[in-house]
Amino acid sequence: MNALTRTGTPWWKQSSVYQIYPRSFADSNGDGIGDLPGITSRLDHLQTLGVDVVWLSPIYSSPNDDNGYDISDYLNIMAEFGTLADFDTMLAAMHARGIKLMMDLVVNHSSDEHHWFTEARKSRDNPYHDYYIWREPQADGSPPTNWEAAFTGSVWEWNEPTGEYYMHMFSKKQPDLNWENPALRQEVYALMRFWLDRGVDGFRMDVINMISKPWNADGSLPQAPVVREGFLQPGFALSCNGPKLGEFLREMREQVLNHYDTITVGEAPLATIRQGVELTHAQEGALNMLFQFEHMDLDCISGHPNGKWALKRLHLPDLKASMMRWQDALAEHGWNSLYLCNHDQPRPVSRFGDDGVYRVPSAKMLATFLHGFQGTPYVYQGEELGMTNVQFPSIEDYQDIEIRNMYRVAVHERGQDPQQVMQSIWAKGRDNARTPMQWSDSPNAGFTTGTPWLALNPRYPEINAAQAVADADSVYHHYRQLIALRKQEPLLVHGRTEMLLPEHPHVVAYMRTAESDSARLLVLCNFSVEPQTVVWDGALKFETAELLLGNYPTDNAELAQRLQSPTLRPFEALLVKLRPH
Incomplete structure (x- = not known):
């Protein structure tokens, strides 16, 4: 159950949320990788900013194929980030400052190194086999469907020991979990209780509307219509919002969430207005709010085979219409999340503003635009400084699996112009948001005393937290005032x-x-x-x-x-x- 404020309003409606990408936030031990003690050391920055909740991207044990979104142990901390004791110290320090913690819940898929999957792939009669999604090859031995994964390639990977394909909507090292299996669902609910009992205040749920797949009556999945012969077809549109999504999430609410005072937000690619109302309805829904992507897709060419990488200029009336569709639909019965940036999106000042002469006023303008709407606003680390996109000269400078796979397919398989491909990466690549946090103009921007895992944005001498906090007219203080106004x-x-x-x-x-x-x-x-x-x-x-x-x-x-x-x-x-x- 959600506690109400003195005004009778759930606390998360009056809150502002700050997202931390732990790998890039603050490094305490000089290994070039952000960690939990580093986060603890920088909490005063967030307290002064005035945020009420931290959304922490995954910190669980992981082989890091997709920077922590491939989890091998949901009940432990990645060694690079620290220990459970470090986590407890960080959480206590947040709570002491009046800041709640929202963890990332990644349960559409696990790592292929999770013990569930290492067992599941051994044999068809293994008790864990049904924790994942398996299908027989077609008569010619080809994969069951022609779906393309989010990170390119087929969504199906062959498993020799069982003679089957397993599904992975993302990397082949991220096999999709089978939510049709009640035993799997109980495992998920148990791990949620583990963290809630430890003091966590809620969850951001990664691609949660993909947990129910749109099976045909015979248990097969539909083939995507072939738009271009010889090319796999994007599987996202055919894998979201399956018929049991509401059932699964209501069960989660009844068995877990109703027993705690939580904040919940579900990442929901391709969510419709109707689904947004159903899932966030105050009485009948299962979640507090959704991350929908309609407004994030307006600066790419709809239906283009290159997806988000097919760039076009934003038409502002489209953005206004998109924002208003969700404002109107959720005003009475649901709730909006408000965001322009996260760990998967480029920097808004470079995307929608001007990261040159007008960087400061345009960053403030975008903040005002967003925070003025109805909903819970989200600030991604560095957004409050007006951090910008980066243009690394070579594909070798990038670490993100999505960027690297896209470049390989576009340039080496499809023969596209490398420079044009880099232009798309500079505009839309996920590493734009993942360059290390810029704390000062000291070496490595005060992020680390070692070599950063990802190169710094070279603009850190002019754009950094120390400068912003000292300047009363900075982007930082504009965000601080906006966050305070929500409380007033x-x-x-x-x-x-x-x-x-x-x-x-x-x-x-x-x-x-x-x-x-x-x-x-x-x-x-x-x-x-x-x-x-x-x-x-x-x-x-x-x-x-x-x-x-x-x-x-x-x-x-x-x-x-x-x-x-x-x-x-x-x-x-x-x-x-x-x-x-």
């Missing part, structure tokens, strides 16, 4: 959202209102490097206006008059409270 302004939590200029190509303008409050909140954001003059579609009145937060100096005394037909400076953002006379 109930409209930011409870207000309904109304988009004011849905078709404007460069300006986002929306209002937050509530029937119980005569005041309104206006959010104005210029997504352009050029000044933009706003002409309101309807008769909006701005007699009494108070600037709560802006990213340029603004004369509050003249604000109401300025809002009648405002000209927004490049990447300007205004968060304004409007009151009637």
Whole structure:
């Protein structure tokens, strides 16, 4: 059960979440890899920022084929990160600062080095065999379906001892778990209780809407329609949102989550509005909120065989329409998660703003745009500093399995221009978000005294936490003020959202209102490097206006008059409270 605040609102609705990618956050022992003691040493940074929850990417034992998302032991800590004692120390230090901890729950798949799978692959009658998904080859010996895995190649891998293929929607070292097996589900619930009993406050659930597969009546999986002869077809669309997803998650809620005061968010690729409402419904749903990807797919060419790597310029009305579809649908019965960045997404200031001359104002603008909506906002490490994408010159400089596999297939198998492929990697590669945290302008940005596991962004001498904390006008302090405003302004939590200029190509303008409050909140954001003059579609009145937060100096005394037909400076953002006379 979720505890309520004094206002009768679940605490996670009023919270702000900070994601830590532990490998890249802070290294305490000089081996070049971030660790748990490193996180503990930097918690004051988060306390001053004001965040309420830390989402910690996987720290469990792992061979690191996919940087910890391939788990070989769910009940232990990866040696590179520390020990269970280090974990307990870190958790106690978070709780002492009023910060809750949300762990990453990765249970669509395990590592192929997990003892479940090492046993499962030995024989068909092994007790663990049914913990995973196996299918017979086709008559010609080929894989059961023509699905392509997320990291390229077939989703099927041959297992000689049993004469079968096993499914892996990601790397071949990440075999998918069989949620149809009740024994497997009980193992998952047991490991969840292990961490909750240790004091963890909730879970972010990795690709959770893939745990139910869309089996045919005969137990087979559908073939994907062949779009290009000779090419595997993306399996994501055919592996999400299976018919038993709600059943499995409700069982999880009944057996585990209802017995603890938790925050839960499910990563849900290709989730629909209807599924979002069903899964996050306050009474009937199983989760508090979802990470959906609709707005993250707007700057790639829909349906292109290169997927997210097929770049196109963002059309701002599309972003507004996407945000509003989810705002409207979940306003009454569900809840939104708000994010522009995470460990899988590039840096927003490089993606949607300007990481050059206007880096600081555009980073602040994007923060204002996001935090003004209804939902729980997420800040990814370094986002509060305005960290940028990186352009490493060679594919050898990158560590991410997705990047390396994409480059190999695109260049060496499909003959694409290497420079064009690198342009896509510079724009969308996951290592953009995984370069080490930039703490100072000292060697290795204060991240490590050793050699970093992934090269640093060379801009760290100018973009770092020490500089940002010392500068009252920095991106960091803008985030700090936004996070504080959520605790001061109930409209930011409870207000309904109304988009004011849905078709404007460069300006986002929306209002937050509530029937119980005569005041309104206006959010104005210029997504352009050029000044933009706003002409309101309807008769909006701005007699009494108070600037709560802006990213340029603004004369509050003249604000109401300025809002009648405002000209927004490049990447300007205004968060304004409007009151009637």
